[in-house]
Amino acid sequence: MRDEALVEAFVHDEQIVRGERFYRLAIAGVRLRPYSLWHQLLLEAMESPLVTPGATVAPADMQRALAVCQCRYPVSCFTLPVTIRRVWSMLGGGFSRHLERFEAYRKDYISFPDYSIWTPPLSSGEARTPEPDLGPPPGILALFGDVAQFLRSSDPGSVWNMALGEAYWYRAMGQRAQGKSLDFMTAENRREQATFETTHPELHAELLAVSEQLQQEGI
Amino acid sequence: MGNLIKNNQFGQTYEFGLNDADAPVIPGLKVRTLDLTYEPEVNETAQDGEGAVESVTTTKPDKRSIKATATGYISNLSQYRTQTASFTFDGRFFIIGPVKEPRQKGKYVEGSVEAVSYFGVTGA
Numbered sequence: 001m002r003d004e005a006l007v008e009a010f011v012h013d014e015q016i017v018r019g020e021r022f023y024r025l026a027i028a029g030v031r032l033r034p035y036s037l038w039h040q041l042l043l044e045a046m047e048s049p050l051v052t053p054g055a056t057v058a059p060a061d062m063q064r065a066l067a068v069c070q071c072r073y074p075v076s077c078f079t080l081p082v083t084i085r086r087v088w089s090m091l092g093g094g095f096s097r098h099l100e101r102f103e104a105y106r107k108d109y110i111s112f113p114d115y116s117i118w119t120p121p122l123s124s125g126e127a128r129t130p131e132p133d134l135g136p137p138p139g140i141l142a143l144f145g146d147v148a149q150f151l152r153s154s155d156p157g158s159v160w161n162m163a164l165g166e167a168y169w170y171r172a173m174g175q176r177a178q179g180k181s182l183d184f185m186t187a188e189n190r191r192e193q194a195t196f197e198t199t200h201p202e203l204h205a206e207l208l209a210v211s212e213q214l215q216q217e218g219i
Numbered sequence: 220m221g222n223l224i225k226n227n228q229f230g231q232t233y234e235f236g237l238n239d240a241d242a243p244v245i246p247g248l249k250v251r252t253l254d255l256t257y258e259p260e261v262n263e264t265a266q267d268g269e270g271a272v273e274s275v276t277t278t279k280p281d282k283r284s285i286k287a288t289a290t291g292y293i294s295n296l297s298q299y300r301t302q303t304a305s306f307t308f309d310g311r312f313f314i315i316g317p318v319k320e321p322r323q324k325g326k327y328v329e330g331s332v333e334a335v336s337y338f339g340v341t342g343a
Contacts, residue, residue: 037333105256116329117322119322185325190323193325207249207326210292210321211326213296216329
């Protein structure tokens with residue numbers, strides 16, 4: 001059965017220009033490359049509101065994000081040449097249209113696998129050994145490391161320039177290769193859960209509350 | 220009784236709808252599947268003077284013990300974590316044993332408990 005999340009992660013709305021992949025729609029005249037780990041890192045580095053949920057985005061933030069998403073590892077570009085046409089297109093309704101397109105662009109490359117790692121049940125009286133309290137590496141670098149290890153890649157660029165969604169799927173496959181038991185949500189599971197929202201609204205709310213509680217506990 | 224999706228000499232697997240009245244009642248867990256595995260409670264051999272097995276005593280099929288794994292969505296985390304209860308299903312009394320760690324399953328959280336039923340133990 002077709003898995004929408006997998007298809008979204010690997011199949012994109014793109015065009016080839018001079019042998020290189022670009023997102024099909026240019027935004028404010030800027031051709032964007034597949035949204036990659038490198039773009040995510042740069043946008044996080046500049047604390048862009050475009051990768052901060054709920055933050056207000058200004059036209060200048062959008063300009064910088066477009067500059068970032070047109071480059072490839074190891075080039076960091078934060079500015080675009082100022083053109084009257086681009087400045088004009090950022091004004092009024094043009095800006096919100098660009099914002100929508102940019103979100104659609106990121107969404108095309110960000111489709112994560114939905115899975116959990118299975119752990120065997122504890123026997124009665126048995127206690128799980130707590131993991132040592134180690135400082136984790138920065139999230140995007142941990143993802144880079146996991147993917148590079150799984151693909152046995154000696155070329156950092158090939159991983160940094162990989163579409164973000166693809167990288168998460170490869171990480172999952174890397175965990176599977178390490179012997180972890182992964183439990184993936186299937187398309188059928190997703191459809192079933194979507195129906196519960198309407199068929200059992202009260203129970204649905206209870207189940208969601210448990211999910212939130214678990215996330216607050218950091219599990 | 221739920222929807223019987225597997226049935227053979229080793230056990231059965233039942234599937235239940237969300238909030239199905241036929242599903243086993245386990246505190247904090249809305250059971251979706253119940254996996255039952257049968258095994259003889261007694262399986263003893265007797266040997267003759269030379270050590271060869273000359274007779275076997277095994278539990279009759281209708282008196283076998285049943286190991287159960289109930290899996291479903293967690294509706295109350297603290298109740299789920301502090302399982303001390305038992306449940307009945309298909310006329311058998313099950314004692315809840317190990318409880319699996321909760322894990323995210325799509326929008327919800329999935330949990331799983333293991334239980335055992337002995338033919339002669341019919342209540343708490």
